[in-house]
Amino acid sequence: MGRDAIIRAESGDKVVVTGRALLEGTVTIDCNFECQSMRVEGKGFGPGGDVHINGNLMVEDTADIDASARVSGEVRAKDLDVGGHFKSGKIATTRLRVGGHLEVRGTLEATEVDIGGHMTVTEEVKINNLRVGGHAKVGGGSIDGDIRVRGHFSTSRKLVFGRFEAYGNLVLPSGSEGERLSTLGQVEFEGDSSCKELEVTGTTRARGTLTTENINLKGTLASTGDLLVSKRFQVWGTAEVGGAIECETLGVGGRLVADRASATKRADIAGELRTVQGLKSATVTVGKGSKVSGPIYAEKADVGSLADLGSVWGLPWWRGALGRLTTVEDVHGQDVIIRSNSKAGHIFGGSVEMEDGAMAEEIVYTDQIKLPGRYFLTKPPRRVKNLPNHPF
Numbered sequence: 001m002g003r004d005a006i007i008r009a010e011s012g013d014k015v016v017v018t019g020r021a022l023l024e025g026t027v028t029i030d031c032n033f034e035c036q037s038m039r040v041e042g043k044g045f046g047p048g049g050d051v052h053i054n055g056n057l058m059v060e061d062t063a064d065i066d067a068s069a070r071v072s073g074e075v076r077a078k079d080l081d082v083g084g085h086f087k088s089g090k091i092a093t094t095r096l097r098v099g100g101h102l103e104v105r106g107t108l109e110a111t112e113v114d115i116g117g118h119m120t121v122t123e124e125v126k127i128n129n130l131r132v133g134g135h136a137k138v139g140g141g142s143i144d145g146d147i148r149v150r151g152h153f154s155t156s157r158k159l160v161f162g163r164f165e166a167y168g169n170l171v172l173p174s175g176s177e178g179e180r181l182s183t184l185g186q187v188e189f190e191g192d193s194s195c196k197e198l199e200v201t202g203t204t205r206a207r208g209t210l211t212t213e214n215i216n217l218k219g220t221l222a223s224t225g226d227l228l229v230s231k232r233f234q235v236w237g238t239a240e241v242g243g244a245i246e247c248e249t250l251g252v253g254g255r256l257v258a259d260r261a262s263a264t265k266r267a268d269i270a271g272e273l274r275t276v277q278g279l280k281s282a283t284v285t286v287g288k289g290s291k292v293s294g295p296i297y298a299e300k301a302d303v304g305s306l307a308d309l310g311s312v313w314g315l316p317w318w319r320g321a322l323g324r325l326t327t328v329e330d331v332h333g334q335d336v337i338i339r340s341n342s343k344a345g346h347i348f349g350g351s352v353e354m355e356d357g358a359m360a361e362e363i364v365y366t367d368q369i370k371l372p373g374r375y376f377l378t379k380p381p382r383r384v385k386n387l388p389n390h391p392f
Contacts, residue, residue, distance in 0.1 A: 098116065103272065283300045
């Protein structure tokens with residue numbers, strides 16, 4: 001079909017081509033159109049080479065459109081490749097590639113989707129792998145594989161996703177679930193959500209409860225609800241949690257603020273931790289120069305040691321803390337040690353040891369105490385039969 005052609009069905013509402021359709025835009029198809037394969041050779045990706053289909057487009061094999069196209073109905077094809085912009089109703093295909101912008105008024109179902117510009121899908125998507133060079137907006141659904149979006153991403157309904165790499169802003173409604181999320185921009189969880197692996201270099205905001213397996217925080221995190229981490233929560237940046245933190249291991253190399261924090265195995269603090277109700281863990285290590293506000297509850301508490309959380313950006317995180325005073329508030333534990341250049345509040349322990357130059361308000365113990373030649377206590381130590389119960 002040549003340029004400026006108009007195709008209409010002689011009878012009924014459909015034209016069927018049993019073989020290949022070769023079109024040179026501008027072409028208008030004023031009915032439903034079916035063919036074995038399609039090739040459109042346009043004049044660039046603007047007016048003068050476009051294809052307009054006022055109906056449904058069904059291609060059994062490949063549709064190769066070297067132009068912009070608009071389909072008022074649904075599109076089905078094995079392989080759909082559009083060089084320019086593409087607008088249509090719902091799409092079902094194995095592979096979809098659009099060099100310009102994509103606008104779908106309906107659902108999108110595909111294995112591979114590669115969009116050079118922006119992407120808008122009004123209804124749910126069912127995609128395996130997605131790559132978008134610009135912004136993307138969908139109506140919920142699932143994207144199971146790898147997702148790379150260079151611009152902003154938003155979804156109007158909950159999204160189930162696989163491995164998401166976001167460089168712009170990302171908005172996820174309540175109920176969204178993911179395998180892995182890595183972001184350089186800003187992420188907003190608008191309600192209770194879950195993501196197994198969360199790596200934040202930018203900013204993350206969460207309303208409601210956020211459930212994960214591991215969090216590696218290098219940027220900022222602000223949550224109004226609880227933060228439930230089944231394995232490791234690593235803080236290199238700044239986190240403020242309005243509710244409780246529950247995890248297996250906690251590492252703080254930056255600043256963490258929460259109502260309370262609980263780590264079933266261990267907590268290593270090499271920065272600043274502030275809680276209202278306190279920090280509870282089997283083992284708590286507070287590194288040199290660190291600061292903990294709020295009580296500490298632990299089987300074993302070590303205050304003022306050389307805590308090393310590893311390195312981030314190639315530098316040991318504790319290096320800048322050397323020489324600074326280590327400060328904590330009340331400490332409750334079976335075995336408690338307060339090292340040199342460290343200051344504690346009230347200490348309640350089974351066995352308590354202070355190193356040379358350590359300071360505390362008071363020591364209450366049940367088993368034994370070890371004091372150096374030079375130390376400071378506001379009150380003399382007291383031995384009791386039973387330690388007071390703590391509310392945590």
